[in-house]
Amino acid sequence: MTSPRSTRSNKHASVNSIRYPLSNISLSSVLPFSEDISAKACETRVDIGQEPDTENRASRKRLNTGGLTSGCSDSEMTDVAIDTNAVVDKTGSSPPSKKRLVDNSPAGPPPVTSPSASSSSSSDSAKMATPSNLVISTSSNYTDELQQLPLPSPSASPIQSGNLADSQHFEGEEYTDDHDSRVIQTKEERAEIFKSANEMISLLPVGSSEVNYLLWSLLQKTDRSTLSSLQETIRNSLRKDLVSLLPSEISMKIFGYLDYESLLRTSEICRSWLKLSMESYDFWKDLLFKDGFIATAEEFESEYDRVKLLNPHMNSCQITKWIYRRRLAISKRWKNPDFQPRRITLPGQGPDVITCLQFDDDKIVAGDADHSITIYDINTGKLRSVLSGHTGGVWAMKYLGNILASGATDRTVRIWNMKQGKCTHIFRGHTSTVRCLEILEPKQIGVDDEGNAIMFPKVPLVVTGSRDSTLYVWRLPITGEDEELPDEPIELDETSNKYLVKVLRGHTGSIRAVSGSANVLVSGSYDANARVWDLRTGECKWLLSGHTERIYSCVLDVKKNRCISGSADNTVRIWDLNTGETVAILEGHQNLVGLVTLSENALVSAAADSTVRIWDPNTGDMKHVLRGHTSAITCIQHNDNIIISGSNGMLKMWDTQTGKFIRDLLDDVDGNVWQVKSDYRRCIAAVQKDGGTYIEILDFGHSDVDSLRLYPNADQIM
Numbered sequence: 001m002t003s004p005r006s007t008r009s010n011k012h013a014s015v016n017s018i019r020y021p022l023s024n025i026s027l028s029s030v031l032p033f034s035e036d037i038s039a040k041a042c043e044t045r046v047d048i049g050q051e052p053d054t055e056n057r058a059s060r061k062r063l064n065t066g067g068l069t070s071g072c073s074d075s076e077m078t079d080v081a082i083d084t085n086a087v088v089d090k091t092g093s094s095p096p097s098k099k100r101l102v103d104n105s106p107a108g109p110p111p112v113t114s115p116s117a118s119s120s121s122s123s124d125s126a127k128m129a130t131p132s133n134l135v136i137s138t139s140s141n142y143t144d145e146l147q148q149l150p151l152p153s154p155s156a157s158p159i160q161s162g163n164l165a166d167s168q169h170f171e172g173e174e175y176t177d178d179h180d181s182r183v184i185q186t187k188e189e190r191a192e193i194f195k196s197a198n199e200m201i202s203l204l205p206v207g208s209s210e211v212n213y214l215l216w217s218l219l220q221k222t223d224r225s226t227l228s229s230l231q232e233t234i235r236n237s238l239r240k241d242l243v244s245l246l247p248s249e250i251s252m253k254i255f256g257y258l259d260y261e262s263l264l265r266t267s268e269i270c271r272s273w274l275k276l277s278m279e280s281y282d283f284w285k286d287l288l289f290k291d292g293f294i295a296t297a298e299e300f301e302s303e304y305d306r307v308k309l310l311n312p313h314m315n316s317c318q319i320t321k322w323i324y325r326r327r328l329a330i331s332k333r334w335k336n337p338d339f340q341p342r343r344i345t346l347p348g349q350g351p352d353v354i355t356c357l358q359f360d361d362d363k364i365v366a367g368d369a370d371h372s373i374t375i376y377d378i379n380t381g382k383l384r385s386v387l388s389g390h391t392g393g394v395w396a397m398k399y400l401g402n403i404l405a406s407g408a409t410d411r412t413v414r415i416w417n418m419k420q421g422k423c424t425h426i427f428r429g430h431t432s433t434v435r436c437l438e439i440l441e442p443k444q445i446g447v448d449d450e451g452n453a454i455m456f457p458k459v460p461l462v463v464t465g466s467r468d469s470t471l472y473v474w475r476l477p478i479t480g481e482d483e484e485l486p487d488e489p490i491e492l493d494e495t496s497n498k499y500l501v502k503v504l505r506g507h508t509g510s511i512r513a514v515s516g517s518a519n520v521l522v523s524g525s526y527d528a529n530a531r532v533w534d535l536r537t538g539e540c541k542w543l544l545s546g547h548t549e550r551i552y553s554c555v556l557d558v559k560k561n562r563c564i565s566g567s568a569d570n571t572v573r574i575w576d577l578n579t580g581e582t583v584a585i586l587e588g589h590q591n592l593v594g595l596v597t598l599s600e601n602a603l604v605s606a607a608a609d610s611t612v613r614i615w616d617p618n619t620g621d622m623k624h625v626l627r628g629h630t631s632a633i634t635c636i637q638h639n640d641n642i643i644i645s646g647s648n649g650m651l652k653m654w655d656t657q658t659g660k661f662i663r664d665l666l667d668d669v670d671g672n673v674w675q676v677k678s679d680y681r682r683c684i685a686a687v688q689k690d691g692g693t694y695i696e697i698l699d700f701g702h703s704d705v706d707s708l709r710l711y712p713n714a715d716q717i718m
Helices: 004-011 034-040 122-126 164-167 187-202 209-220 222-236 248-255 262-266 271-279 281-290 297-310 316-334
Strands: 340-346 354-359 364-369 374-377 383-388 394-400 403-408 411-415 422-427 436-442 443-447 451-457 461-466 470-474 490-492 500-504 512-516 519-524 529-534 539-545 551-557 562-567 572-578 582-587 592-597 603-607 614-617 622-626 635-638 640-649 650-655 661-666 673-678 684-689 692-699
Touching: 187 622, 222 281, 222 635, 248 271, 248 281, 262 271, 271 316, 281 297, 281 582, 297 411, 340 364, 354 422, 354 684, 364 692, 403 436, 403 461, 403 519, 411 461, 436 512, 461 512, 512 640, 529 551, 529 562, 539 572, 562 592, 562 603, 592 635, 603 635, 635 673, 640 673, 640 684, 650 673, 661 684
Parallel strands: 394 436, 422 490, 512 551, 551 592
Antiparallel strands: 340 692, 354 364, 364 374, 374 383, 394 403, 403 411, 411 422, 436 461, 443 451, 461 470, 470 500, 512 519, 519 529, 529 539, 551 562, 562 572, 572 582, 592 603, 603 614, 614 622, 635 640, 640 650, 650 661, 673 684, 684 692
């Protein structure tokens, strides 16, 4: 007996009337195009998206699905209706036409294209298909309506609940409900469906048009909430970490362009990027120099060794990263007007001017106009020793390690062992006040034919400049901290001094400033000239003429092979040491330029016109004018982050990059600020107040001196 459903299928048979041969279970509820597979398995001709007609019937193609329909016949496939839009006509007659769906949404992926298949007779339907010819074939002359249906947008409003007709009805559509009432109900039926579908999918090549067709069909039957989740999953899967795919050297080169804040953000992206930032010693070291937190290799090595001693469990990358993090925190304190550094005031040895000042993490050394040199403990402020021996005011002084060299108005140069507080040598030769002094350490200046480094000087040298217009070059005597020293210093004159290397003559005026590195020395004189000397030969390489008044300051730019000089003619000049020519004349000051300092990215000049000016060291362009002082600038210190300037009653701090005023460091000074020196952590100033001379210590890093012990797990320092 034929059911009404069967009768209707006989009239214009659809794919709805195909039975799945394995389990009599409808595939259409799970796999949207399974009706096409089943229909073609029984050699039923299918046209997708168009009503069949006589003209194009000859161009229809067949679909073989392998073992899914092995041995099936038409009589076995008559009862189970599978809902589809495709229309099948086994007898060749056209069914009554339906009105086409109106769809203005963007089209889906293009229809699946399969290899063409030649027409075969009805007897071919009894043949078993093999997995090798598993293809899904659609007519090239028609568009698959299933793919033309729009996917629900993940961000669109939910479809109102209702029956199938409500959810799929489009304007202009004549809707017919052919949905089979037989729905998969049991877990066993569903399991069998998925098992069969999985077996079929496993036979399809990855990335094939059939797989794409299946995926698209499944998406069309997916609700919006699921699509929204899939959207995020797909987006994440399409992301590619190109940096991690590169060699580590190139990845670190890329990371090297990042600043600290950007690096912190990238380290939170993924573990591979965090690992990159955790393993590069060179990266963090370079960042320290680039951000101006460390100026010299010697400073870095000293800090590195100190941290390593306190935290032997840290590796090299963790140490450099910790150094950077600590110095960044201290740098922010400097620029925070509300942060109050620890202040220690040290009484001077009298009312005399402090003429020279130097310090390190252990001590402060100050020379004054009252013949003496005083050494203080920098952490406690206690007086350690007073070096006495000069019979005139000390106007020049520098130390290297435990050895200190000083020059005074008594025309002598003295060498001191600071640990023992004794003068070890007295050098005589100058005939007037020793006004300036420089210590030159051995540095590489080239390589020989065998590739060995050429170092100069072989041992540290002391260069002294005097009002007698001469420069003396001496070998620096080195004595051990605990070496037994004679009661009296060794006194040597010019003719018998084995430590005297050369005497440089050429200036005709008092020598006021010297600056040097390795074998290159620059001197500035009251004769309005600067001279460049080669210490290997003692010859003057260049006479730098151009200033019209006395030169008060000069500085050597080793990296660019230039020097900078400041003069009483109110100008600053930049000189090229390759040619001896003037590169730039920096104009703007209204009075003598007595101070010039240089950092990696800033050239700073201070003058008697009470202003400080910031210049671009590469081009000579003026970047900022710092106004606020009311008298001549007496001292200045700067790096790429901050500038500290002193004058009568004032000690001010500025931002090097922006030129903006940050804060007054001292507000109780009623006299001159004679000297100022600073490092990343401390500012040391020699000031006059209440009729006396004092040394002020301002410590911006005091609260974290022992903070290394707070990080037993070094990974926390990020």
